[in-house]
Amino acid sequence: MESDIGIAEKPKIQIKGIREGLLIILEDGDWQKVHDFLLEQIDQQAEFLCGARVALDVGSQVLKAADLGQLRNQLSDRKITLWAVISDSPTTQQTAQTLGMEIQLTKAKPEQTEQSISPGIQSGEQAILLHRTLRSGFSIQFPGHVVVIGDVNPGAEIIAGGNIVIWGRLRGMAHAGAEGNKEAIICALDVMPTQLRIADQISITPQQRKKAQPEIVRLRDGSVIAELWNPK
Amino acid sequence: MPGKVITITSGKGGVGKTTACANLGAALASDGLKVVCIDADIGLRNLDVVLGLENRIVYDLVDLIEGRCRTRQALIRDKRLPELYLIPAAQTRDKSAVSPSDMIKLCDELRGEFDWVIIDSPAGIERGFRNAIAPTDMALVVTNPEVAAVRDADRIIGLIEAEEKGPARLLINRIKPNMVKRGEMLSPEDVIELLAIELIGLVPEDENVLTGTNRGAPVVLNGKSRAGQAFRNIAQRLRGEKVPFLALDENGGFLGKLTRMIRTGGR
The missing domain is CATH 2.160.20.70 (Pectate Lyase C-like)
Structure with missing residues (x-):
């Protein structure tokens, strides 16, 4: 179920199948680059991803409402639902919560x-x-x-x-x-x-x-x- | 000056979004402003019915966005008000046929030609709501003085703030002054206290609204209707004029208190 589609010298992106749908794990680094590369990868696999429910692990990226909101809209343009954002940054977690997204894959203990x-x-x-x-x-x-x-x-x-x-x-x-x-x-x-x-x-x-x-x-x-x- | 985009939304269904959209559009257009109403409730369209334009639909919003027609072809001119236009929703598709960026592109085009673009949002907080809110300059939240509608309005206001489209304005619809006086209905003060956003209008319950809706004639065109007067006042407030809130109670009891509350910032 796991495919590593990272290319040398580009940010790495992993897509995994999980119980709740798909989990995309992004590497740390400049958000703009990671973001552009993610969309590029998604467009290459548009047919496979169309209609998918996706959770995104953004590592320690600090993301504001504008960043996450934009990404969610871009994903929904591609018929992908972003339902969860996982991060260790409290700012990003708060942003995701205010936008109504989950911040954990399952209800946490x-x-x-x-x-x-x-x-x-x-x-x-x-x-x-x-x-x-x-x-x-x-x-x-x-x-x-x-x-x-x-x-x-x-x-x-x-x-x-x-x-x-x-x-x-x-x-x-x-x-x-x-x-x-x-x-x-x-x-x-x-x-x-x-x-x-x-x-x-x-x-x-x-x-x-x-x-x-x-x-x-x-x-x-x-x-x-x-x-x-x-x-x- | 480019036109202004306002989105009428509520969270809960049946509180009067479509009625508000049709009436504000008609009120602004009867003042000679160029207005287009967009029905964003794809799959459950009814703004065309309320405006009495159902039989004139040839092309709809989805045709326009998917490039099957030009903007001019999708615009339906109102039969009474020459400055009022409608872009109807598609009935045979669903919300996923349109994306937030499609709506932004469309509204940017319409801003050049119209003074006001009024978007009628579907109920709910899903894709349809996000489509309706994406291009907006001002969100107008409609609620009724009842607990469930106020709860959903609160959720919607939170989402509007999260999308950085705030601050939203509040329209309280279907107020029954007699029930408020007897303490059987939430008063406008109770609603404003909880939601803590600026009030733009109070609309009393009025049977003329229902007859107008069934006949496809917005109630603002009826000079005798109190709800019609309330909607005309809201249209004036949208244009930046100061209009006192309608005295819902004959002896003006809670109105005085209410205007004081609003002057102190709605808190």
Whole structure:
């Protein structure tokens, strides 16, 4: 199932058959060159690839929305669906997620997530800051803490190894301590989530319209408890 | 000045994208601007029906893109408004017959000749949506005051931002003021608070819309219709004029609050 179609002195491209369709592995190097060579290779095998579902492993390339969006459109011009982009660059992973693509071939177990995002960091040691509204369909998985400045809308999800802090309204799904840390907390200026999870506990908040107040959610005796935040 | 391309989209089906497209096109054209509406819902076309032009179709969007006709041949002129044109969708093909770069090429050509290019996007977030959004200068998200439609609108706004086509504008369609007053329908404030984008129009529920659609006559041409007035106001706002939002409630109760919210940036 594996064919190596790289040519000497050109960037190497590998195409493999996998359970989910085709996986194309690109070599690191100047993105423009890699990109042009990829399209050239695809055009040479247009008949074979037409209608294919493709996952792309871009290595450590740092890609912005414009790069990935352009490539996806160029592939769809050739009747190829790009459904996943695999990378060890957090920027590229975020770009792929915001464009609605998968960043893993299969649903990851927590330890794989940790490895794929940044190997070697301890759960809860690092944090990622998202300064934007997280809209429906957005998903972020991070082994450390997640801090959001903005609202988390219904249909968005945050899965963090550590704590989750939201300077805004929480209306989507938040999972803190996803790798089993029972000390993890979730706090937000208004806690109205579709679902909350801490470690292995799941809770559904009753749909009551109350006055927006900052709250901290933590595990107490094995159940998820929300407390008003009171600085005094 | 080259023309402006706007895309009318929603995520969820049945919220009034096609109605909005036909009415905004007709409103702009009746002000003497040259407008072309493109139906990007290939395989499920209906903008031609809403405009009452179904029986005039000879060539469609796919014929044009695949080079079977010239642009001039695919443009259907409206029977009432001489400045309004339609490029209909193909009914016998599907979304994969057109690609985002085909749409960009076509719209770049139309920009030279028309003041406004209005694209009617299909429902969903797949290929058809990406075709419709690729050439756009401004995306207009249509939603209804109901939870499912607002959820899908939120998803679509996120995708528009990801494609770097934002910020999108919001059109809330089919508002029933009486239900809002009784607290049985989401109010425009609730919708704006969640979606956090700039509002471009509030359209009340109006039976004239349905009769107009069935007869192939956009409701903006009906001087008595409140929905028609709302669409005419949106057309003026698209042209950069400041028009106050329609008083949906007779005593103007929540309108005052709403205009205040909009002045403070829609948050």
